[in-house]
Amino acid sequence: MPDLGSRHLSVVSVTNLVEITELNFGYGSRLVLKGINLTVRKGSLVAIMGLSGCGKTTLLRLIGGQLQAHEGSVMVAGQYLNNMSQSDLYALRRRLGMMFQFGALFTDLSVYDNVAFQMHEHTSLSESVIRDLTLMKLNAVGLRGVQSLMPSELSGGMARRVALARATALDPELILYDEPFAGLDPISLGVIGQLIRRLNDALGATSILVTHDVQESLKIVDYVYFVSEGVIVAQGTPEQIRASTLPFVHQFIWGEADGPMPFHYPAKTMANDLGLREA
Amino acid sequence: MVLESTLRNIRLVGDGTLKIVERIGATVVFLGLTLTQSATSFRRFDLVIREIFYAGVQSLIIILVSGLFVGMVLGLQGHETLQNYGSEQSVGVLVALSLVRELGPVVAALLFASRAGSAITAEIGLMKATEQLSAMEMMAINPMARVVAPRFWGGVISMPLLAMLFSAMGIIGGFLVAVVLIGVDDGAFWSQMQAAVDFRHDIANGIIKSLVFGIAVSAIATFEGYEASPTAEGVSGATTRTVVSSSLAILALDLVLTAFMLKGWS
Amino acid sequence: MERSTLNLWVGIFVLLGFFAFLVLAFKVGNLSAGGSGQTYTLVANFDNIGQLKERAPVRSAGVLVGRVKSVRFDPIHYTAEVRMAIDTQFKFPKDTSASVLTSGILGEQYIGLEAGGDDQMLKDGDQIKLVQGAVVLERLIGQFLFNKAQDSSTAKGAQK
Numbered sequence: 001m002p003d004l005g006s007r008h009l010s011v012v013s014v015t016n017l018v019e020i021t022e023l024n025f026g027y028g029s030r031l032v033l034k035g036i037n038l039t040v041r042k043g044s045l046v047a048i049m050g051l052s053g054c055g056k057t058t059l060l061r062l063i064g065g066q067l068q069a070h071e072g073s074v075m076v077a078g079q080y081l082n083n084m085s086q087s088d089l090y091a092l093r094r095r096l097g098m099m100f101q102f103g104a105l106f107t108d109l110s111v112y113d114n115v116a117f118q119m120h121e122h123t124s125l126s127e128s129v130i131r132d133l134t135l136m137k138l139n140a141v142g143l144r145g146v147q148s149l150m151p152s153e154l155s156g157g158m159a160r161r162v163a164l165a166r167a168t169a170l171d172p173e174l175i176l177y178d179e180p181f182a183g184l185d186p187i188s189l190g191v192i193g194q195l196i197r198r199l200n201d202a203l204g205a206t207s208i209l210v211t212h213d214v215q216e217s218l219k220i221v222d223y224v225y226f227v228s229e230g231v232i233v234a235q236g237t238p239e240q241i242r243a244s245t246l247p248f249v250h251q252f253i254w255g256e257a258d259g260p261m262p263f264h265y266p267a268k269t270m271a272n273d274l275g276l277r278e279a
Numbered sequence: 280m281v282l283e284s285t286l287r288n289i290r291l292v293g294d295g296t297l298k299i300v301e302r303i304g305a306t307v308v309f310l311g312l313t314l315t316q317s318a319t320s321f322r323r324f325d326l327v328i329r330e331i332f333y334a335g336v337q338s339l340i341i342i343l344v345s346g347l348f349v350g351m352v353l354g355l356q357g358h359e360t361l362q363n364y365g366s367e368q369s370v371g372v373l374v375a376l377s378l379v380r381e382l383g384p385v386v387a388a389l390l391f392a393s394r395a396g397s398a399i400t401a402e403i404g405l406m407k408a409t410e411q412l413s414a415m416e417m418m419a420i421n422p423m424a425r426v427v428a429p430r431f432w433g434g435v436i437s438m439p440l441l442a443m444l445f446s447a448m449g450i451i452g453g454f455l456v457a458v459v460l461i462g463v464d465d466g467a468f469w470s471q472m473q474a475a476v477d478f479r480h481d482i483a484n485g486i487i488k489s490l491v492f493g494i495a496v497s498a499i500a501t502f503e504g505y506e507a508s509p510t511a512e513g514v515s516g517a518t519t520r521t522v523v524s525s526s527l528a529i530l531a532l533d534l535v536l537t538a539f540m541l542k543g544w545s
Numbered sequence: 546m547e548r549s550t551l552n553l554w555v556g557i558f559v560l561l562g563f564f565a566f567l568v569l570a571f572k573v574g575n576l577s578a579g580g581s582g583q584t585y586t587l588v589a590n591f592d593n594i595g596q597l598k599e600r601a602p603v604r605s606a607g608v609l610v611g612r613v614k615s616v617r618f619d620p621i622h623y624t625a626e627v628r629m630a631i632d633t634q635f636k637f638p639k640d641t642s643a644s645v646l647t648s649g650i651l652g653e654q655y656i657g658l659e660a661g662g663d664d665q666m667l668k669d670g671d672q673i674k675l676v677q678g679a680v681v682l683e684r685l686i687g688q689f690l691f692n693k694a695q696d697s698s699t700a701k702g703a704q705k
Contacts, residue, residue: 064417093419104410108402118418121425176417325548328555336554339561375573440562447565450573469572478574480600486566 017042017174017206018063023072025055025062032058034230036072040208040223045200047209047217049252050227056210059227060176063208064098065089077173094122097172097205101179103163105151111138112147115166122170137165140202141195157188161195168199174206175199181213189213193220214253218242226252302524309505310498313431316423320432326425330433334395334497338441341390346378346445349386350452353377358457367463371472374453379476379485383446385533388492391438392525396500399430400521403504404514412505427505431497438493439486446485484540491532496525584611584630585669589643589656594625595679597645597654603629605658610635613656629656638663644677654679 018040025033032055040046050056061067062074065081074081079092105114116134119125125133138144141161151159160180167175180196181189197220200207211217218224218238226234226241226249234241234249241249251259267273320327357373403426406412412422450472457463476482500521507517570576594616603611611631619626631637640661647654658673667673 066413066416090419090421093417096417098414098417100410100414102409104414106411106414107405107409118420121418121420329551331555331558332551336558339558379569379573437558440559440565443562443565443569447568447573450568472573473575476574477600478570478576482569482574 015042016040017077018208019073019075020059020063021073021075023062023074024070025058025067026070032230033062036227036230036232038225038232040206042206043200043204044222045197045207045209045220046223046225047211047221048225048227049211049214049217051252052212054227055230056227057178060178060208060210064096064176065093094170095173096176097167097170097174098176099160099163099167099178099180101182102156103151103159105154105159105163105166107151109151110147111143111149111151111154111162114151114162115169117166118169134169137169138162140168140199141165155188157184157191160184160188160192164192164195164199168203168205171203172205174208175203177207177209177211179211180209181211181216189216193217196220214255218253305506306498306502309502310494312423313428313498313501316421317428317432319424320428326429327432327436330430331437332433334391334399334430334433335437335441337398338391338394338437339444341394342387342441342445343448345386345390346383346448347452349382349445350374350378350449350454351456353382353449354453354456354461357453358461358463367457367461368467369471370457370463371453371468372475374457375450375472375476376481378446378449378453379481381533381537383449384442384485384489384492385529387442387445388438388489388496388529389526391434391441391493392496392500392529393522395434395437396496396521396525397518399434399497399500400504400507400518401514403427403430403501404507404509404517407505407507408509408511408514410509422505427501431501434497434500435490435493438496439489442489442492443486480540484536488533488536488540491536492529495528495532499525499528583633585633586614587611587629587631587637587643587667587671587673589627589629589673589676590619590622590624591627591643591645591676591678592624593678593681594627594645595647595654595681597625597627597656597679601653602655603631603658604655605635605637605660610658627656636666639665639667639671640675641667641673642675642677643673645679647680 016039018038020036020038023033023036023038024031036059038048038059048056048059058067062069062081063076065074065076065084069082076092077095079088081089081092084092105111106117109117112134113120115137116130119130119133123130135144135147138147141164143158143161143165146154146158146162151162154162164180167177177196180192184192193216196207196209199205209217209221218241221238223237224235224241225232228248234244234246236244242253244250244253247259250256257263353374354370357370358367361367361370361373403412406422406426412426415422415425454468458465458468503517503521503524504514507513597613597616599613599616601613602609603613611629614628614630617626617628618624637658638661640663642659642661644657644659645654646657661675
């Protein structure tokens with residue numbers, strides 16, 4: 001665990017691209033994340049899993065610097081995100097790629113302009129170079145043919161692939177995926193899963209995947225963190241997770257209706273609510 | 280009991296007032312933020328041109344048609360009233376002054392708020408709801424500079440042009456009704472108008488008004504879009520608020536500006 | 546939409562707006578009649594200016610040559626000090642007279658300038674010495690009635 005005070009540790013932590021130490025975060029007085037410790041090794045593909053609303057998207061936003069930790073530290077690529085200036089944060093984000101839940105493609109730009117967006121904004125490359133790079137990125141996700149379409153003309157799976165091409169447009173060191181599998185049919189889901197793995201390895205990048213899709217993610221990731229009610233309850237390689245005997249992990253992986261995560265929201269007894277017995 | 284409910288009502292009034300003041304303050308702060316992020320808009324003016332198209336060119340038809348009709352009605356009504364005093368030749372003066380000083384800037388701004396302002400709010404609100412603004416931020420691009428500022432300047436530049444077109448169209452409408460239809464003398468119509476309408480005091484002040492309205496409407500529209508809660512209801516509510524607040528802002532600013540222009544600096 | 550189409554439309558829009566501006570300025574407003582737009586100031590003190598307001602026309606031989614810039618009460622002489630902005634292309638001799646006149650019976654009031662014969666011209670900030678204030682209708686009627694009464698009384702006296 002890095003010492004908060006000494007920043008030259010960044011040389012050491014090159015092997016760990018992301019390090020989160022004793023992180024607490026809340027909206028208002030409600031703590032969403034409690035005492036999170038998490039490391040992501042360079043070049044690996046890590047999944048953060050949990051139920052909807054368990055705080056895993058919040059965790060991703062903390063890594064992307066869209067939210068600030070209340071206590072503890074978040075370190076990305078050797079830099080602490082706490083109290084980072086906007087310009088430093090923007091400089092760091094140029095080395096990051098992020099894919100949002102439903103793609104978040106710019107609806108007023110064509111597929112081509114979406115993928116070329118960061119090149120147009122951040123680089124002074126000539127249009128012909130940008131064109132070649134953009135077509136290569138689109139080709140990598142198999143969608144070179146739709147470059148002139150608008151995002152509204154794409155299917156959900158195709159939009160997700162375009163978003164993937166856009167997230168990797170500047171060959172980022174770290175790619176964040178927010179629910180990349182949400183709302184996809186099984187075929188698109190498999191395609192996206194394979195692409196995430198392939199792009200990660202081809203670019204030599206590091207990826208963090210936030211998802212609740214267990215089966216697909218376990219196929220592609222190197223390491224898994226399980227988050228429940230703001231705490232990391234389990235972690236390990238896919239094999240360890242599959243073999244886990246922890247009741248919560250078991251329930252989650254096999255999709256059982258009842259278990260440590262109760263089916264019933266806490267309430268008074270049924271008999272009470274129906275007025276069969278005095279309170 | 281009575282005291283209690285009275286107190287509660289007074290508290291509601293206070294609460295509402297505070298909310299309104301807070302909203303105005305937040306809009307002004309947002310406007311300041313937009314201005315500080317405007318460098319990109321002028322370095323890459325094609326971004327603004329695009330927004331002039333969506334805000335200005337697409338409002339052209341409604342502005343031109345409304346201007347023509349308003350001018351025609353002014354011509355009819357003015358002629359009807361002025362006839363009683365035997366000065367129907369002054370109808371040109373009446374049409375021109377009411378349009379250039381008041382109706383041009385105000386009505387054009389009201390139409391602009393409901394046509395272009397609501398569209399700006401809805402667009403930015405939807406970009407927020409679909410995480411496009413977050414995506415932009417994660418690409419190290421400030422949405423204030425890339426999305427908000429060009430739309431703001433597009434609106435600010437479009438508004439005076441639209442207001443002038445509205446006035447010019449209205450005067451043509453008044454001319455059609457008074458001269459062509461009713462038969463007021465052509466020469467008297469124009470010469471009386473020219474004698475009465477002063478460039479600086481009437482036309483220039485009208486343009487200043489429309490510029491101020493343009494700033495107000497664009498600031499409100501971008502603010503409401505940017506601050507909309509990222510849901511379908513949030514965006515539709517923000518769109519409604521844009522039209523309502525812009526209209527109120529236009530009318531209130533018009534009163535202040537008119538008072539100053541008649542008494543104050545000029 | 547293609548960028549070139551977009552630019553074309555915006556270009557048309559801006560040109561239309563500019564054209565509307567020209568129409569307003571020259572056809573509707575008085576920019577064309579405003580001459581060079583450069584003015585110099587003349588001052589005149591009237592004992593009474595009636596309803597004269599700022600921006601009232603200043604005419605000479607019926608032609609607009611300037612406008613009233615300000616009207617102020619002069620507390621030393623107890624008169625109304627009127628400053629006029631006169632178009633620089635019109636020069637007036639030193640002995641020009643100014644009077645407050647009314648167009649028509651109930652029309653607006655304006656200042657009429659009548660040129661004299663001096664070879665020296667009035668310069669910026671100069672004072673016009675020969676002035677004639679507004680005719681106050683009440684006083685005029687009063688005078689008329691008074692004269693009538695006097696006439697009839699002298700006539701009666703003559704009869705006796």
